[in-house]
Structure formats: C-alpha cells, structure tokens
Amino acid sequence: MAAARKSMHGEWSSRWIFILAATGSAVGLGNIWRFPYVTGENGGGAFVLVYLACVAFVGIPILAAEILLGRRGRQSPINTMRVLADDEGLSSRWAYVGWMGVVAGFLILSFYSVVAGWSLAYIFYVAGGVFNDATIADSQGEFHQLTGSVARLTLWHAAFMAMTMFVVARGVSGGLEKAVKLLMPALFSILLVIVGYSLTTGDAAAGLRYLFEPDFSKINGATILAALGQAFFSLSLGMGSIMVYGSYLPKDVSIAQTSIIVGCADTVVALLAGIAIFPIVFGYGLEPGQGPGLVFITLTIAFGHMPGGQFFGALFFILLTVAAWTSAISILEPVVAWLVESARWSRLKASLIGGVSAWLLGIGSLLSFNYWEDFTPGGRNFFDWAEFISTTILLPLGGMLVAIFAGWRLSLASSMDEFGTGPSVGYRTWLGLILFVAPLGVAIVFAEGTGLRRAVGSFLAAVSTALFS
Numbered sequence: 001m002a003a004a005r006k007s008m009h010g011e012w013s014s015r016w017i018f019i020l021a022a023t024g025s026a027v028g029l030g031n032i033w034r035f036p037y038v039t040g041e042n043g044g045g046a047f048v049l050v051y052l053a054c055v056a057f058v059g060i061p062i063l064a065a066e067i068l069l070g071r072r073g074r075q076s077p078i079n080t081m082r083v084l085a086d087d088e089g090l091s092s093r094w095a096y097v098g099w100m101g102v103v104a105g106f107l108i109l110s111f112y113s114v115v116a117g118w119s120l121a122y123i124f125y126v127a128g129g130v131f132n133d134a135t136i137a138d139s140q141g142e143f144h145q146l147t148g149s150v151a152r153l154t155l156w157h158a159a160f161m162a163m164t165m166f167v168v169a170r171g172v173s174g175g176l177e178k179a180v181k182l183l184m185p186a187l188f189s190i191l192l193v194i195v196g197y198s199l200t201t202g203d204a205a206a207g208l209r210y211l212f213e214p215d216f217s218k219i220n221g222a223t224i225l226a227a228l229g230q231a232f233f234s235l236s237l238g239m240g241s242i243m244v245y246g247s248y249l250p251k252d253v254s255i256a257q258t259s260i261i262v263g264c265a266d267t268v269v270a271l272l273a274g275i276a277i278f279p280i281v282f283g284y285g286l287e288p289g290q291g292p293g294l295v296f297i298t299l300t301i302a303f304g305h306m307p308g309g310q311f312f313g314a315l316f317f318i319l320l321t322v323a324a325w326t327s328a329i330s331i332l333e334p335v336v337a338w339l340v341e342s343a344r345w346s347r348l349k350a351s352l353i354g355g356v357s358a359w360l361l362g363i364g365s366l367l368s369f370n371y372w373e374d375f376t377p378g379g380r381n382f383f384d385w386a387e388f389i390s391t392t393i394l395l396p397l398g399g400m401l402v403a404i405f406a407g408w409r410l411s412l413a414s415s416m417d418e419f420g421t422g423p424s425v426g427y428r429t430w431l432g433l434i435l436f437v438a439p440l441g442v443a444i445v446f447a448e449g450t451g452l453r454r455a456v457g458s459f460l461a462a463v464s465t466a467l468f469s
C-alpha cells in the first residue's frame with residue numbers, strides 16, 4: 001500500500017535535485033550566523049566536538065528516518081504520521097508529532113526571517129561602501145543602528161518573508177531546483193575566499209585553537225543541550241522540513257547515502273564559517289561570545305579592509321540571503337502542504353496566510369532588539385525565547401519522537417523496504433542508532449541540560465529520606 005502512494009504535490013526530478021534541496025534547507029543562517037555565535041557563547045572547541053558527535057550519532061540517523069517516513073507517507077508531516085500510524089495499526093495521536101513541528105516551524109520562521117532581513121539589508125550596505133576602512137566601533141555602530149530601527153527591520157523582515165511566500169506559492173520544484181543548483185556551489189566558493197583571507201590576515205592560530213582545541217572543563221549539561229539543539233537546527237530536523245522533502249523523493253534513491261552527503265555538506269559549511277570568523281575575532285580583539293551580531297560585526301570589518309571587499313562582501317551577503325531563503329522555504333513548506341491537503345486551499349492562499357502569520361509573530365523578535373530590549377522575563381527576551389523554545393526544546397523533542405516512531409513503532413519490514421538494501425550493515429547500523437542512541441541520547445541530554453535530572457534526583461533523595469530515616 002505504501003509503495004503505491006504518490007504525492008499530490010509532485011516529485012523531485014532526480015536524486016541530485018533532492019540532495020541539493022535538502023542541502024539548501026540544511027545550509028542557512030544556522031551554519032553561518034548561528035553556529036559561530038553559539039560556539040562563541042559556549043566556549044569554543046569542546047562545544048564543536050560535542051556538536052560533531054551529535055551530528056554523527058543522532059542527527060544523520062534522524063535525517064535518514066525523516067526521509068524514510070516522508071517517502072513512505074508521501075504527504076505533509078501531519079498526514080504522513082497519521083497514515084503511517086494507521087498502516088501499522090497505531091494510534092492516530094502520532095499526528096501530534098507533525099503538529100508540534102508546525103508550532104516549531106512558525107516560531108523558527110518568525111525569527112529566522114528577521115535575521116535574514118539583516119542579511120538582505122547588508123547586501124546594500126556593503127555594496128554601498130558603508131564599511132570601507134571600518135573600525136570595530138563603526139561596524140558595531142552600523143549593526144546597532146539597523147537593529148535599533150523598527151521601521152527598517154520591519155521592512156527587511158517583510159521583504160524576506162515576501163520572497164519566501166513567493167517561491168512556496170509557486171511550488172517547490174520550479175524555481176527552487178534551479179536556484180540551489182547554481183547558488184550552493186557559489187556560496188561554498190565565496191566562503192573559501194573569506195576563509196583564505198581570514199587565515200592570512202587574522203589571528204589564525206588563536207582562531208583555530210579556539211575552534212578545535214577542546215577545553216573539557218567547559219562542557220556541562222547546558223552546553224550539550226545547546227550543541228544538540230544546534231545540530232537539529234542546522235540539519236533542519238525535528239519539525240518536518242526534511243520529512244516533507246522526503247515525501248517528494250523518488251522510490252529508487254538510497255536514503256543512507258543521501259543522508260550522509262547532506263549531513264556532511266552541512267557540517268563542512270558550518271566549520272568553514274567558524275574558520276572564516278574566529279581568526280578575525282581574535283585578530284581584532286573582538287569578543288567571541290557577543291551573540292547574534294557576531295557575523296555581521298566581524299565579517300564586515302574584514303570586507304572593509306580586504307582588496308575588492310565591497311564586491312566580495314556584497315556577494316557574500318547575497319549568498320547568505322539565498323542560503324537563508326532556501327531554508328525558509330523548507331520551513332514554510334510543511335504547513336503549506338498540510339493546508340493544501342487538508343483544507344483544500346490553493347498553494348497561494350496557504351503560503352500567504354502561513355507566511356503573514358509567521359511575519360506577525362516575528363515582530364515580537366524584531367522588537368527585542370530595541371523597544372523590548374529590557375523586557376526579559378525569565379532572563380530571556382522575546383527573540384531568545386522564540387529561539388530557545390523552538391530550537392533547544394521542540395526540535396530535539398520532535399526528533400526523538402521521530403526516532404522512536406521509525407525505530408520502535410514502524411515494522412522492520414517497512415523500514416527495510418524503504419532502505420531498499422535488505423538487512424545490510426548500513427541498515428543495521430542505522431537501526432542501532434535510531435533504536436537506542438538517538439532517543440536515549442536526546443532524553444539524557446534533555447534531562448541534564450534542563451536541570452530535570454537533578455530535580456528528579458533531589459526529589460528521589462527527599463522521598464527516600466522521608467521513607468527510610
């Protein structure tokens with residue numbers, strides 16, 4: 001029955017197109033904007049090491065699981081989870097995993113579009129020579145001027161969301177396929193140019209030491225939780241983006257191979273971004289833990305001083321915007337696919353309503369950089385909360401449920417059929433990781449990072465004291 005299913009939204013024209021689209025979803029602000037600053041906030045090398053382990057042992061297996069479920073269900077994540085649960089005689093409540101993804105997606109898209117709007121604005125700033133010979137103070141000043149202006153932020157946020165709605169409304173295959181084919185290699189090349197510049201003019205030794213020399217005293221529950229959240233965010237996992245892309249994947253494509261390619265490409269881009277940024281941070285005596293402004297402040301200093309910097313800088317922000325665009329499209333797609341399937345709306349109506357709702361929510365994040373800067377209930381502003389709830393809580397939780405479903409609830413016959421390799425070494429390795437390592441890993445990290453383990457420990461200690469003393 002599953003083998004005969006077809007997606008009503010169409011199919012990718014080849015395996016490569018899927019790899020490009022999934023890589024386009026994975027590579028985005030998460031790699032170039034978020035990875036360096038979260039690494040900076042979490043002390044460098046040790047965080048990177050934990051991050052790599054999360055990608056290899058939890059991220060890539062769940063990536064494969066999402067593709068597998070998507071291709072078997074051939075619908076939006078909510079409906080895919082429902083039909084697969086039905087196929088296996090399980091509760092239709094599994095569809096809640098899809099619903100959780102929708103909530104996470106709205107939250108992510110809302111702040112993602114605000115930051116992508118900065119990147120869009122920076123294309124024009126850099127091209128206009130604003131950063132020529134800029135000092136640190138100039139660069140910081142420009143950034144704060146942008147984030148201090150509600151009008152400008154709203155405009156750029158709206159422009160980016162409009163771009164996203166436009167592509168999603170037209171259907172994913174037409175424009176997106178062509179764009180990723182050309183632009184992902186271009187992004188990669190320009191990143192290499194900046195890496196070369198940064199290593200030769202910044203403090204390469206300090207930058208590389210910071211990134212790759214682990215200081216294990218910096219590892220604690222919160223760091224590991226942050227690394228896990230970053231792995232999910234960067235690989236687009238836990239909310240249905242990869243699942244919905246998987247639902248358009250032809251049947252004969254190898255899931256194992258494609259997952260590994262996408263996972264590695266994403267990781268290489270994140271590491272390159274780190275290598276591009278930290279030598280400049282240390283060369284100029286900047287603070288690595290300065291938060292979301294890190295990339296915008298450090299790289300513009302580099303562009304302001306390198307030969308041809310106006311050109312390369314503008315090109316860099318064009319490519320960063322495109323990388324963010326291909327990711328944002330994949331965040332909106334699951335909701336739109338669901339609205340088209342279930343509410344029978346046109347793609348245009350679904351994209352408009354989905355995009356505008358996320359845009360409205362994004363206004364809260366946008367105000368966190370100015371009027372609401374000091375409104376920090378529980379120590380976080382609106383932007384930080386949106387990011388924390390979606391990335392650090394909902395994505396790992398969604399991913400864990402996907403792992404449990406694919407490993408423990410889906411029959412082995414079904415998963416082996418999708419893998420298409422029989423009980424091969426690759427399949428058995430995946431099965432071991434998805435059955436035990438991924439769900440347990442997320443559960444332990446979660447319990448530790450959120451303080452739950454200690455809370456449960458204290459509770460049990462109190463109970464045993466009450467009972468036995």
Ligand code: PFF
Nearest residue numbers: 026028029030233234236241
């Ligand atoms: N992976 C994207 C990035 O690294 O920028 C962001 C993202 C896309 C997160 C899709 C989640 C998602 F479902």
